[in-house]
Amino acid sequence: MSVNRLHIGIFGRVNTGKSSLINMITGQEISLVSHFPGTTTDPVKKSVEITDIGPAVLIDTAGMDDLGEIGSMKIQRSKEVIRRVDCAILLISGNQFGDYEVRLIEQFNKNEVPYLIAHNKSDIDKIAAITKTAIKQYSNAEIIDFSTTHPADKERLIGALKRIVPETAFLKSSLIGDLVKPKDVVLLITPIDEAAPEGRLILPQNQTLRDALDNDCVVIVIKDTELADFSKLRIRPALAISDSSVFGIVAKRLPQDIPLTSFSILFARLKGDFEAYMAGTPKISQLEEDDHVLILESCTHQVSCDDIGRVKIPTLLQKFTGNKLRFTVVSGLTELPANPRDFALVVQCGGCMITRKQLLNRLRPFIEAGVPVTNYGMALAYLHGIFNRATRVFNKKSTELQLFPDF
Ligand code: SF4
CATH class of the missing domain: 3.40.50.11410 (Rossmann fold)
Incomplete structure (x- = not known):
């Protein structure tokens, strides 16, 4: 599963046309078929590319409205899926709107998941005013009446989907963008010891390096063992970021007034x-x-x-x-x-x-x-006793810089 893809959950009763909806959205014949139709409690996921939206993972909670023991397991699973998705489509058809849909809406609201309600098969049975009134008692979500057999409805459906995609799903967050300005010197301290992988930096270090470059900073990467040599250069970093494992040594060697944090704390913040x-x-x-x-x-x-x-x-x-x-x-x-x-x-x-x-x-x-x-x-x-120093940088008042002494 890709972390950076938009996760869209498709919810609805059996036979509302979830597979056709997925094919319509993606423009492909995608089969989201579980190995044990009707009995599995597992949702089925598929990575897709949606025109005008981009890379996404569709999560189909097929058949989660069954009654009985398996049915309640499925309801539980659908609640878990709701906690994982960025947005959701609640699919209905035949003007059927009842307790099942209301329970899903409650879960969407509880988990702050934006959603739209799509009434499918409008070629057979258009959404009735009475259904809309019933929905509006529980939800302010956009309602769209469509049919997967009408290719022209695709644009409306994608448009409605775009309106519920949270902006944050597309925002490219910066790890240090608010802590530095262009041309600032950023010092990265990355121990290369036995735990370090062969021939590369670990992902958090790599991503932080890229982030600093994206923010037009001058980046210096050193091992902790080269700190004394770095000090001789008399370069003052605007921000130093250290691996947690050597944070204690780095904190002692770097003057207190140099903002210092760790890769893991930057990621905790992100x-x-x-x-x-x-x-x-x-x-x-x-x-x-x-x-x-x-x-x-x-x-x-x-x-x-x-x-x-x-x-x-x-x-x-x-x-x-x-x-x-x-x-x-x-x-x-x-x-x-x-x-x-x-x-x-x-x-x-x-x-x-x-x-x-x-x-x-x-x-x-x-x-x-x-x-x-x-x-x-x-x-x-x-x-390790470094929490205060490693988080002080996020308290703006304490990040005022002073002259850089030797260290
Ligand atoms: S931090 Fe570790 S346990 Fe957590 S998601 Fe990443 S690899 Fe898995």
Whole structure:
């Protein structure tokens, strides 16, 4: 699944014409067929290119309106899909609008998912005024009456779809754009040790380098071992960004007045709820004996992230607080624990494999329940005593620059 593609969920009862709708939107004969039609609870995904919109992932929640045991599992799955999508199409036909649609609308609203209501098969049965009135009792969404058998309706449908696509889905966020100006010197400190991959920089370093170049900065990349040599150049960076693993050494060597942060904190800001992380991270100090900590890994089978979330952070948290804590790990985008208040702290991974919206929706129930949330990078910064220095740069008042002394 591509993180940068727009994720569009297609919801609707069986036989409303979801496959035909998908073919109409994409202009291709795409078959979103599950292996076990009618029995699987898994949504089917397909990466597509939509004219005038761009790359997208269509998520078809086929047949999720069944009754019975499998039906309720499917409803649960459709709720999970709603938390992951950027926008949604609620497909109806034959003027059928009832509890099923109302429940979906409630979920769209709860998760702030923009949606449109598309009434299909208008060639057979046009949408009736009474149906529109019923819909308007529950929803202010745009209603479009169309038929997948009318090619001319495609433009209207895509137009309506474009109107619900959130602007943020297309915004190219900058990691440091608000922290620097063109021609500023940005110093990147990237240790090349045994953990570094052969012949390349790791993704966060690579993306930050590109971001600094995109912001017309003068970028200097050094290893931590070359800091003393860099100081001899007497160049004053407007911003220094260090790998978390050497942050302590870098913070000691770089004068206090040089704004310094870490790659992982920049990504926490780009991807997560930074305000909530800023408020939640210091709550680590308040953890008590036997408190329950939830570790959220947003994908599965990432060995190095497993190490951080399952070994490193739990060990450091217990050492730091001097308390024995309980840990639960939830991997991937699976169902979250039913009661957020069971947890004293949530530690979210960097979320590099999911979209910002997906990540925010995962955190939302905990933030709403008043449970402190943090993420791997910010928790590690706190546990290593560098949180204040690494986040000071985001407090504008403290970033005024002074003359650059030797270091
Ligand atoms: S940080 Fe990225 S790789 Fe690691 S668990 Fe989260 S989504 Fe997966």
